[in-house]
Amino acid sequence: MGEELNYTKAFDELQQIVADIEDGEISVDELSEKVKRASELITVCKSKLTSTEEDVNQILKELEKDE
Amino acid sequence: MSDSPKIFTLKQVVSSIRKTIEERYHQTYWVKAEMHKLNRFPSGHCFPELLQKEDGKIVAQISGSIWKHNFERINQRFISVVKEPLKEDTTLLMLVKISYHELYGLSLQILDIDPSYALGELQKERQETLKRLQKEGLLDKNQKIDFPLLPKRIAVISAASSKGLSDFQQVIEDNQWGYKFFTMLFPAYLQGDQAATTIVAQLKQIERVQDHFDAVVIVRGGGGEVGLSCYNNYDLCKEIAKFRLPVLTGIGHSTNMTVAEMVAFRNAITPTELGDFFIQAFHSFAVPVSDAWKNIIIHSRSLLAEANFSFNKKSAELKNGVIRSVKENNHRLYRSSQGLLTTVKSSLQQSDQALRRTEHKLESSSTALLREYTHIISTIEKQFPGLTKNTLTNNQIKLNQLMQSLKLLDPQNVLKRGFSITTLNGKTIGDTNQPISGDKITTRTATFTIESDVKSITKIEKT
Numbered sequence: 283m284g285e286e287l288n289y290t291k292a293f294d295e296l297q298q299i300v301a302d303i304e305d306g307e308i309s310v311d312e313l314s315e316k317v318k319r320a321s322e323l324i325t326v327c328k329s330k331l332t333s334t335e336e337d338v339n340q341i342l343k344e345l346e347k348d349e
Numbered sequence: 350m351s352d353s354p355k356i357f358t359l360k361q362v363v364s365s366i367r368k369t370i371e372e373r374y375h376q377t378y379w380v381k382a383e384m385h386k387l388n389r390f391p392s393g394h395c396f397p398e399l400l401q402k403e404d405g406k407i408v409a410q411i412s413g414s415i416w417k418h419n420f421e422r423i424n425q426r427f428i429s430v431v432k433e434p435l436k437e438d439t440t441l442l443m444l445v446k447i448s449y450h451e452l453y454g455l456s457l458q459i460l461d462i463d464p465s466y467a468l469g470e471l472q473k474e475r476q477e478t479l480k481r482l483q484k485e486g487l488l489d490k491n492q493k494i495d496f497p498l499l500p501k502r503i504a505v506i507s508a509a510s511s512k513g514l515s516d517f518q519q520v521i522e523d524n525q526w527g528y529k530f531f532t533m534l535f536p537a538y539l540q541g542d543q544a545a546t547t548i549v550a551q552l553k554q555i556e557r558v559q560d561h562f563d564a565v566v567i568v569r570g571g572g573g574e575v576g577l578s579c580y581n582n583y584d585l586c587k588e589i590a591k592f593r594l595p596v597l598t599g600i601g602h603s604t605n606m607t608v609a610e611m612v613a614f615r616n617a618i619t620p621t622e623l624g625d626f627f628i629q630a631f632h633s634f635a636v637p638v639s640d641a642w643k644n645i646i647i648h649s650r651s652l653l654a655e656a657n658f659s660f661n662k663k664s665a666e667l668k669n670g671v672i673r674s675v676k677e678n679n680h681r682l683y684r685s686s687q688g689l690l691t692t693v694k695s696s697l698q699q700s701d702q703a704l705r706r707t708e709h710k711l712e713s714s715s716t717a718l719l720r721e722y723t724h725i726i727s728t729i730e731k732q733f734p735g736l737t738k739n740t741l742t743n744n745q746i747k748l749n750q751l752m753q754s755l756k757l758l759d760p761q762n763v764l765k766r767g768f769s770i771t772t773l774n775g776k777t778i779g780d781t782n783q784p785i786s787g788d789k790i791t792t793r794t795a796t797f798t799i800e801s802d803v804k805s806i807t808k809i810e811k812t
Contacts, residue, residue, distance in 0.1 A: 290498050293634065300641045303648045310656045313649055320645055327638040331631060336502050336531040341558050 289330040296323040363451045370455075374447040377460060383440045384413070393417030399457060412456045413445070423462050430464035431471060433578050436542065442466035475581040478608045482583075487590040491614045494595050497563040499634050500627055502531045504555045504562045504594075506548055508539055513570025513601055513620035520624025528631045533562075539569035539600070540576030545585040552588045552596075565594050567609070568620040570601035580607035589613055599623030764795035 299320045302308050308316055357365075385398040394417050401409040415423065424435050435441075444461040482488050503521075507514040514534070521530045535555060537547035548567065555565055567589075579585065580600065586608045589596045595614035599622060600607070610616040617623035756762065760770070770793045776782045784790055784803050792799040 293498055293638070296641050297637060300637075300644050303645055303652070306648075306652065308652070310652065313652060317645055317649060320641060324638055324641055327634070330499060330501075331635050331638075332527050332529050334501065334529045334531040336533075336561055338533055341533060341561050344558050344561075345554060 289327060292323045292326040296320055296327065299323070360451065363449075367449045367451060370447060370449045377444055377446050379442060379463075380445050380457065381440065381442050381466075382409075384435075384437060387435065387437050389420070393420065395420050396456075397459070412454075413443075413459050414448075414453075414456050415459045419460060423459075427462070427464050427467065428575050431468045431578075432575050433467070433471065434575065435462070436578075439467065440470055471578050471581070474578070474583075475605075475608055478581050478583040478586050479611070482586060482590060482608070482612060485587075487587060488612055490590045491592055491596055491612060494593070494614060496595055496614070496630070500563040500595075500630050501529065502561060502563045503533075503627070504535055504565045505532050506535045506537050506551050506555075506565065506567045507569060508536055509534065511539060511569055513539075513568040513599065516570060517566065517568045517599065517620035517624045520621055521627050524628055524631075526628075526631070526635065528628065528635070530627065539567075540579060542579070544576070544579035545582035548579075549585055549588045552592060556593070559594055562594055564614075565592065565596045566599065566623060567596065567613075568599045568601075568623060570599070570620050577602055577607055580609035582609075585609055586612050597623055597626070761795070764793070767795075769794045 299308075299316050303313075303316065382399040382401055385400050388396045388398065390396065395413075395415040397413045397415065399411050399413045400407050420435075427433060427435055442463040443457075443459045444463075445457040445459055447455070448458045449455050479488070505514065505517070507517075518532065521528075521532070535551040537551045538544040539548075552565070555562065577600065580598075589598075589609055590612040597615045597617070598610045598613040599617040599620040600610065601619045606616065615623075615626065617626055764770070771778055772791045772793070773782050773784045773788055775791075778784055778790070784806060786803050786805060788803045790801055790803055792801065
């Protein structure tokens, strides 16, 4: 679930940055840092869309464990 | 009448029973009874067990029979009206004829079964399930779960051979956006008597590994619309409603929605539509992410342009301000210097005049003073004539005497009188500069300088 929260957080943070920039809430001084952060968050989110970490065998093993 | 009793053959007895029953029950009757077991034989005939329960106890029981052609007709109508085949353990309204057969005994020969009544019974079950779930507050429990932002790990309850499963898989796996899902099949019966229990069992399995999943789907399709009453089963519906992951259904039919579909987090008419829902969820995530960069660039540019514009405006303002300020100060400085010049000139003139006045005053007062002193001096001279001249002559005499004495003290004059000066190592001889025999001493007279060696020394004691 840890990683779950990561991408959810990343998504929320990204949305916030975009909203802040759109609303002009970010000063020119902060802009470069925010844009850098946004690019990192986009990478995290995009990789989540196209990758999978679950393993059927692992789940089967867990199901057999207590039977 | 003879004493010996009349003896009947068994056939006579059963024939008599049969005759009596046929006479007594010559018509048909509508009977409500629970069909416990259908007991369909290979021949196609069925011999169901019929019973009636009161408070869970069997209070009446009788065998039934449905001939093959009747069964087939009844079953067809059931499937078309009730969307279910004839099912065991359900209460049915049947048209029966009481029959007695010499070989098979008493039974109710079932000529027809009312599908509307069966439908009503099924709807009653549906209503009861709904009512119970509502009473227990479970109706919308699953729907209140927060749906994961990215539902990418899906536990699929279906059958490997189900067309619904392949439809669903095709939509989510062959998507053109490259979205990657993880699915795992938990096989179960999807219709009929065993569906509810096997689906519940698989839900319990999934529950044990729920951390690996974001959502559960139940997909079915291609099997027609028969046998879906299991989705009104209370146990199944409760399990779905209470499930801690969102349970989504796509069991593919067009008639009344089942309770399972009603309590599910979301119901799609078909597995394909359900697959689309997952793709859509991914879009909802992916689109803002890919738009984010575009929006950031657009707004950053305009932010920078704005900043640039306002900077230029400010710097132009600053420049103008500085120029204006310098001009103003120049003017002020010029005015000030003009003022200063006038002030200084007038001040200088005033000082000049004052100076002249002072000069004039000084001149006149010093002339007066000089005149006064001259007068005083002349008065003194008149009163003490020769005073100053006498004093001067006396002093001249004293001075001449002093010069004479000084002349006598000159060492040259002393030497001339016969004295000499003896030195050792350039210094006069005394207590601090004592000669020893062998030293060279220098003696100076008025006319000579004599070098001599010391032979003996005798110190003169002071008296």
